[in-house]
Amino acid sequence: MITLADSERELIGIERINEYLTNPTENTEIAPSETKKEIPTSSSDIIQFQNVSLKYQKDDKQGYYYALKNLSLSISKNEKIALCGRTGSGKTTVLNALLRLYESESGNIRFKGKDIQDISIKELRSSIVKENF
Numbered sequence: 001m002i003t004l005a006d007s008e009r010e011l012i013g014i015e016r017i018n019e020y021l022t023n024p025t026e027n028t029e030i031a032p033s034e035t036k037k038e039i040p041t042s043s044s045d046i047i048q049f050q051n052v053s054l055k056y057q058k059d060d061k062q063g064y065y066y067a068l069k070n071l072s073l074s075i076s077k078n079e080k081i082a083l084c085g086r087t088g089s090g091k092t093t094v095l096n097a098l099l100r101l102y103e104s105e106s107g108n109i110r111f112k113g114k115d116i117q118d119i120s121i122k123e124l125r126s127s128i129v130k131e132n133f
Contacts, residue, residue: 045113046131047075047098052107054097067093070107099125 052071055064068090075081083091096102098109100121109116116124 044076045074046077046111047073048110049073049094049097050107050110052097052104052109054093054102054104056093056102068097068104072107099128 049071052068053066054068056067057064071090071094073081083094085091093102097104098111098116100116111119111124111127119127
């Protein structure tokens with residue numbers, strides 16, 4: 001017997017596939033503000049967030065809400081961190097901002113001393129994956 005919950009789950013899957021098919025693809029080759037440059041290899045802080053704020057659109061009626069507001073943190077080489085918090089507190093958003101899945105509203109994020117806006121998405125993401133944390 002198929003329940004309403006089963007039908008809803010199946011429809012959500014179809015809805016999500018449709019979103020993936022209609023989303024515009026990002027250009028991973030070109031840095032937004034300048035041509036591609038090498039990422040510096042020497043820096044004591046590998047990742048730095050400086051007063052980063054990021055908003056998501058809640059829905060058409062309620063407008064936007066902050067997922068991150070004035071977040072500042074530094075992560076050094078070989079340092080292990082854990083992000084803890086309640087559902088919706090911004091744990092995943094920190095990673096999404098670092099990978100430039102969403103553009104921050106204010107502040108800046110640095111990877112190995114270089115602003116991530118000055119690095120192509122492809123180079124940034126591959127450098128993060130290659131980094132031996």
